[in-house]
Amino acid sequence: MNAEQPVLEITGLSISLPGGGDRKHAVEDVSFSVAPGEIVCVVGESGSGKSVTAFSVMGLLAKVLKPVAGSIRLEGEDLLSATPQRLRALRGDRMAMIFQEPMTALNPVLTIGDQIEEVLRIHTELGPEERRARVIDMMASMRLPDPERIHASYPHQISGGQRQRVMIAAALVLDPALLIADEPTTALDVTTQAQILKLIKELQGRRGTGVLFITHDFGVVAEIADRVVVMEQGRVVEQGPAEQVLKAPQHPYTRMLIAAVPSLKPALRQPMTGPMALETIGLGKTYRSGGLFQKQRSVVAASQVDIKLRRGETVGIVGESGSGKTTVARCVARLMPPSEGAILVPDIDIAMLPERRLRPYRRKIQVVFQDPFRSLNPRRTVGDSIIEGPVNFGLAPAQALERARGLMSLVGLQPQALDRYPHQFSGGQRQRIAIARALAMEPEILIADEAVSALDVSVQRQVLNLLADVQEKFNLAILFITHDLRVAAQICDRIVVMEKGVIVEQGPTGAVFSAPAHAYTKALIEAAPGKSFGL
Amino acid sequence: MLGYLLRRLLATIPVLVIVAVLVFLMLRLTPGDPAAIIAGDNATTQQIELIRNRLGLDQPILTQFGIWAGNLLQGNLGESFFFKKTIGELILGRIEPTLSLAFLTIVIAVSVAVPLGVLAAYRHGSWIDRIVMGFSVLGFSVPVFVIGYLLIYIFAISLGWFPVQGYQPLADGFGGFIQRLILPAITLSVIYIALIARMTRASVLEVLSEDYIRTARAKGQVERIILFRHALKNAAVPIVTVVGIGIALLIGGVVVTESVYAIPGLGRLTVDAVLARDYPTIQAVILLFSAVYVAINLAIDMAYMLFDPRIRY
Numbered sequence: 055m056n057a058e059q060p061v062l063e064i065t066g067l068s069i070s071l072p073g074g075g076d077r078k079h080a081v082e083d084v085s086f087s088v089a090p091g092e093i094v095c096v097v098g099e100s101g102s103g104k105s106v107t108a109f110s111v112m113g114l115l116a117k118v119l120k121p122v123a124g125s126i127r128l129e130g131e132d133l134l135s136a137t138p139q140r141l142r143a144l145r146g147d148r149m150a151m152i153f154q155e156p157m158t159a160l161n162p163v164l165t166i167g168d169q170i171e172e173v174l175r176i177h178t179e180l181g182p183e184e185r186r187a188r189v190i191d192m193m194a195s196m197r198l199p200d201p202e203r204i205h206a207s208y209p210h211q212i213s214g215g216q217r218q219r220v221m222i223a224a225a226l227v228l229d230p231a232l233l234i235a236d237e238p239t240t241a242l243d244v245t246t247q248a249q250i251l252k253l254i255k256e257l258q259g260r261r262g263t264g265v266l267f268i269t270h271d272f273g274v275v276a277e278i279a280d281r282v283v284v285m286e287q288g289r290v291v292e293q294g295p296a297e298q299v300l301k302a303p304q305h306p307y308t309r310m311l312i313a314a315v316p317s318l319k320p321a322l323r324q325p326m327t328g329p330m331a332l333e334t335i336g337l338g339k340t341y342r343s344g345g346l347f348q349k350q351r352s353v354v355a356a357s358q359v360d361i362k363l364r365r366g367e368t369v370g371i372v373g374e375s376g377s378g379k380t381t382v383a384r385c386v387a388r389l390m391p392p393s394e395g396a397i398l399v400p401d402i403d404i405a406m407l408p409e410r411r412l413r414p415y416r417r418k419i420q421v422v423f424q425d426p427f428r429s430l431n432p433r434r435t436v437g438d439s440i441i442e443g444p445v446n447f448g449l450a451p452a453q454a455l456e457r458a459r460g461l462m463s464l465v466g467l468q469p470q471a472l473d474r475y476p477h478q479f480s481g482g483q484r485q486r487i488a489i490a491r492a493l494a495m496e497p498e499i500l501i502a503d504e505a506v507s508a509l510d511v512s513v514q515r516q517v518l519n520l521l522a523d524v525q526e527k528f529n530l531a532i533l534f535i536t537h538d539l540r541v542a543a544q545i546c547d548r549i550v551v552m553e554k555g556v557i558v559e560q561g562p563t564g565a566v567f568s569a570p571a572h573a574y575t576k577a578l579i580e581a582a583p584g585k586s587f588g589l
Numbered sequence: 590m591l592g593y594l595l596r597r598l599l600a601t602i603p604v605l606v607i608v609a610v611l612v613f614l615m616l617r618l619t620p621g622d623p624a625a626i627i628a629g630d631n632a633t634t635q636q637i638e639l640i641r642n643r644l645g646l647d648q649p650i651l652t653q654f655g656i657w658a659g660n661l662l663q664g665n666l667g668e669s670f671f672f673k674k675t676i677g678e679l680i681l682g683r684i685e686p687t688l689s690l691a692f693l694t695i696v697i698a699v700s701v702a703v704p705l706g707v708l709a710a711y712r713h714g715s716w717i718d719r720i721v722m723g724f725s726v727l728g729f730s731v732p733v734f735v736i737g738y739l740l741i742y743i744f745a746i747s748l749g750w751f752p753v754q755g756y757q758p759l760a761d762g763f764g765g766f767i768q769r770l771i772l773p774a775i776t777l778s779v780i781y782i783a784l785i786a787r788m789t790r791a792s793v794l795e796v797l798s799e800d801y802i803r804t805a806r807a808k809g810q811v812e813r814i815i816l817f818r819h820a821l822k823n824a825a826v827p828i829v830t831v832v833g834i835g836i837a838l839l840i841g842g843v844v845v846t847e848s849v850y851a852i853p854g855l856g857r858l859t860v861d862a863v864l865a866r867d868y869p870t871i872q873a874v875i876l877l878f879s880a881v882y883v884a885i886n887l888a889i890d891m892a893y894m895l896f897d898p899r900i901r902y
Contacts, residue, residue, distance in 0.1 A: 146809035
């Protein structure tokens with residue numbers, strides 16, 4: 055395959071970081087190539103320089119990042135010395151890119167058809183009729199249902215998976231030689247991810263497109279890659295055929311990354327027999343909108359949810375977006391009132407308690423949220439954030455601070471760091487702070503709402519270990535909300551599978567994974583990427 | 590959407606009723622007697638009493654209100670105490686200068702401010718950005734009458750390009766119309782240019798960091814189209830809001846400008862009517878202004894839908 059000229063050839067590329075960063079170069083001496091019809095996965099954690107490399111190929115680097123050495127050749131043509139006009143002519147035509155967030159990558163105020171046709175308007179002389187015909191045709195080959203309707207729709211009117219298909223259609227409509235895909239499935243549900251990966255693979259195979267695929271997920275690598283390039287701290291530490299890198303990784307960093315992927319095989323666990331901490335009976339939530347003059351509309355987000363959670367036990371609620379798992383978590387934490395059912399904690403029903411009477415119970419249930427970048431107030435020191443709750447509940451500030459110091463050591467951070475602000479910490483450290491903040495209230499029940507989903511695998515593993523530690527130490531009941539079956543398999547005692555607002559299956563983790571009873575559970579397990587490699 | 594429009598229109602009724610009642614009562618509570626002003630300095634008490642009787646001002650306030658409201662419901666705004674005309678005629682005669690001035694002002698403001706704001710956002714941090722923002726601060730800070738007299742001094746007196754004051758109806762020729770209107774319109778537009786440019790810059794700057802702008806670049810789109818097609822339409826909602834508020838303030842603000850430039854519009858009419866305690870005229874003009882405010886607010890909400898398909902009522 056490599057006898058032909060490579061579609062993309064990067065040689066000795068270095069890109070400087072502006073002063074004040076933690077290292078001099080964003081990427082340093084990076085070399086690899088992509089052959090026609092080949093999928094090359096660039097893998098690494100955040101800060102590894104994988105996205106910077108991709109953007110430098112497109113000529114879309116932020117102005118502060120400057121290539122200082124090496125070359126990037128697209129079909130033999132040097133891109134680093136190309137004029138901005140030439141780069142514009144190549145973008146969208148010979149090289150195209152799709153992005154991580156299909157929700158935000160499409161312009162919300164322009165129609166889908168318009169946005170795909172834009173590529174043809176820029177790069178071809180086709181008339182309106184031809185453009186339209188070609189786009190409709192392309193959309194059909196993306197297996198978008200009812201292309202005519204979607205052509206006239208706006209992005210908010212179609213689903214996330216459909217939007218990513220639209221992005222791919224716009225990227226491939228002119229048959230580029232190179233497709234750069236920057237984490238294109240990370241924001242999607244597993245079943246959607248499986249479909250999109252299949253679609254990309256099929257299309258590039260048929261058209262002979264070379265694909266530069268950026269990902270942090272070795273499961274995805276195992277599904278799609280022909281060759282793998284592993285990056286760490288801006289450098290390529292290992293590259294080779296996918297088989298070889300996955301089965302016999304040479305570099306310790308590669309080995310660590312592969313080992314950090316949680317296994318789908320659940321660990322053996324004893325059933326928990328501790329006292330009941332939480333029980334929901336027939337819990338349901340219906341969103342209603344409309345009012346005096348408008349038509350009433352209601353959406354059932356969750357209904358008939360029965361969950362039991364014991365002290366010391368971790369129960370996982372798994373499901374895809376729209377399954378109602380987050381709604382259940384929010385109701386249990388009483389961040390919003392449920393519409394029906396009971397929440398026993400364990401002797402009193404807090405489902406409908408008015409705020410004033412609910413207050414004493416708020417302490418018992420604490421939440422760790424998904425995005426550690428947004429769940430901490432950027433204008434308050436982490437110390438202030440941690441002691442706020444206990445002080446509200448009457449603890450003297452000096453004592454609260456003492457407790458905060460102890461918690462900081464417990465979660466593996468320096469107690470002196472209490473005076474710092476959230477932006478001075480990394481994502482993993484912030485999530486530790488969020489856990490410390492929750493523990494400061496001395497809760498009995500901890501709700502982790504996708505608490506490790508935004509973290510790199512190596513950091514994810516550390517945070518999961520921390521959760522297991524504090525669970526044992528405080529005999530916590532943990533309600534673990536996640537879309538990631540692998541994580542659920544590793545840490546949950548029991549699993550609750552939700553689909554479209556109802557529980558379709560629940561049971562001990564081992565039983566659910568070895569003998570899934572419901573078709574949806576089977577589909578979820580089936581869609582988990584990287585299974586064939588035994589990851 | 591039609592239902593929404595209808596609901597909004599119905600909702601304006603109580604607003605206008607409250608305005609009507611408040612204006613009516615406030616005028617009756619302010620000092621100064623219209624009859625005495627009409628009668629002149631040398632009038633006897635009997636003459637004043639006679640005029641008061643003729644104007645109906647000797648009736649109890651409730652009766653006066655009843656008569657006025659009754660006429661209003663039949664579309665009759667009443668008759669001016671002072672100008673001896675029906676108020677309908679009076680307003681009709683004065684509305685062209687005011688509308689022309691407001692319209693020209695907003696056209697100048699938008700066509701200058703929006704490109705400036707977009708440019709400043711695109712080149713943010715550069716000298717262009719700093720100049721635009723500096724001008725903005727200046728535009729906010731300098732009072733309208735200072736700008737007005739400054740422009741008159743430079744362009745009308747020193748250079749002699751435009752007349753100092755006055756108004757010529759559109760019917761008498763477009764050249765003279767625009768020549769007399771341009772200085773007042775520029776004067777008025779300065780503060781709105783400042784306001785709209787700032788809002789445009791902030792709004793576009795935020796949009797420019799969105800992922801879909803990056804997508805447009807990845808397609809090979811040129812910057813001009815990225816700015817004006819992809820970015821500006823997304824940034825439009827706050828800009829439209831400011832423009833709408835601008836129009837509303839503008840119509841209220843013509844009182845000063847029309848006085849400075851001696852333009853016979855609604856602003857001048859308001860001033861004259863207040864000085865003469867011409868109750869029916871004041872009431873009608875204020876009611877008209879409130880109706881315009883309500884209409885502009887409705888128009889802003891409708892415009893949102895034009896720019897953002899996610900907003901549907």
